Amino acid sequence: MDPVTSRPGRLLIHAFLLIFAIYSFVPFLWTTLQSIKKLKDASSRTPKFLFTPSLENYEELWLRSTPDNPEALAFLFLLALLILLCMLLFAQYIPLRRSIVYGAATLGFIALLWMMPRLLHTARFYDYFINTLVVTGGTILVSISIGCLAGYALARYAGLLGVVVLIAALAFRALPRLAYVLPYYWIGSALNLIDSHILVIVTLVAVNQPFTIWMLRSFFMEIPKDLEESAMVDGAGRLVAFLRVIIPVMWPGIVATALFTLLLAYNEFLLVRILTQTNWTLPVAISRFTGGEDPRHLTLAAAASVSATIPIVIVILFFQKQLVKGLAAGAVKG
């Protein structure tokens, strides 16, 4: 639309947008404030904006006991994190193959996470965090691998069967979760898999598969057919052409789809709530703080909520473009 040029008009637009931004942001701001207050300040009936900030809620949430030399440990941890982040950000300047650099950085992260309980007395919340990482990572890996194969096939196959699969996927995506999750509970009990990561990952892959194949298909359709056809003329088989020629140009699409799969797995509550007993992921663990009897739950819930949100904020900051494009594309392409 053509821009409003008059000065009062522009001021009015910014005023409205600012109000909407505040409306969107107030719960985050308030919860963050609550999470760094001592319990006495946080439960005051008149809101306190002047208080001595304290990290004791986070400490209680993540640690079972205070370490002897917290400053030194925090320093070492941040240093390791910084080195790994630099490796990822400046990968192109390192004179090694990309895959080696990324692999090493990933291993470094895993080592760091593995070391943590051995250096500190971490609390249960840390285990839930690790569970979430395992479930999310596993879901992305499986879902994207099989989704790419199916999405590619659906983009290139013109037969009626392809349309049937797509429409069936659309139907299954729209059905209420509970209709699957309750039978999953039965299957899990029969196979004695309740509370295992594998059950959660496999079922999450299944319920997200319709979305994944639709999104990946739309990206594959943007890749011209000539690309793999010329490779196949040169003697490569369909699978080799797919792996060597198509996948390398598909990376933006794969990253965008992985991003949404990450959010779906990270956010999932109902399925994990029913299929686990103690091996919770973060959403289920955090929902336990809303019981209400223990007054400490007020600030612990705040600290837990902020902790679970920080990774998402990082994701938004880095991938805002892909997120907006993906959300909009989902609408335009169905």
Added chain:
Amino acid sequence: MDRRIFLGFAAPSMVIMTLLMVVPLAMAIWLGMHFMTYDNVLEPQWVGLRNYGDALGDERFWQSVTFTAIYIAVVVPSWIVIGFVVALLLDQVTGLARGVYLSVFLLPFIIVPVVGTIMFRQLFEPSGLLRWVYQELFNERFRYTEQTVKSLVLIHGIWHVTPFTLVVYFAGLQTLPQDLMEASGIDGASRLQKIRHIVIPHVRSLTLFILLFSIMDSYRVFDSVYVLTELNPLYKANTIMTYTFQTATQLERLGKANAMAVLTVIGIMVVLIPNLYLSWKEQIAER
């Protein structure tokens, strides 16, 4: 690509979807015909259609259906109207400001729904900011009652999903037919006339899409209602999903819960079938 290769590529995905979506759905119908609690999960007892009758005769089930209908009727139009208006306003700013606004606006939608609801609830806890504001404004105490909990569920619903419609409309606005806009400008059309006669028709197909998807999504709303109503089940602010969940967990009637899940699947068909028909036609045309 021929059919054999297609099946080869699509097999892993199709197998997992058949085993974990088609089969469980059939199982839900079958489990719904059994009396099942957590003690006899693996040896359920056949009761025929009694669970379905039970569910349909259950007053609380119908209460949850009513509240779900109210939820859809309030929340979906709000998403569409607020999302469209804010998208129009956001379209007016450019550069860095646009990115910053967009990031902030997206937060409620991107965040873990359970966490978002807890954050929202923090505002209304006894020491919450908005509870205090309410008390200062109206000079009366804010209490959790059936009315206030229901209102909170509705307000949270609007807060949570508006960013989605906003982003969709915002993307739609970027593809407005420029020549038409310019021509109407030369003809002296006012801004409101342009919105009325060009922009709204342009985003009509998006609105239809949003409408179908939001009805289906709000029909199965669960996480936020669960967190907001958890304190006291007496508030009767259950939606179909939370009541089914309660039947499965607190009341331990797994068979009945399965039957209710099947009934909700039948219920969604009202919206789903037209949607599928549209997509089918579109896909066949594209082929």
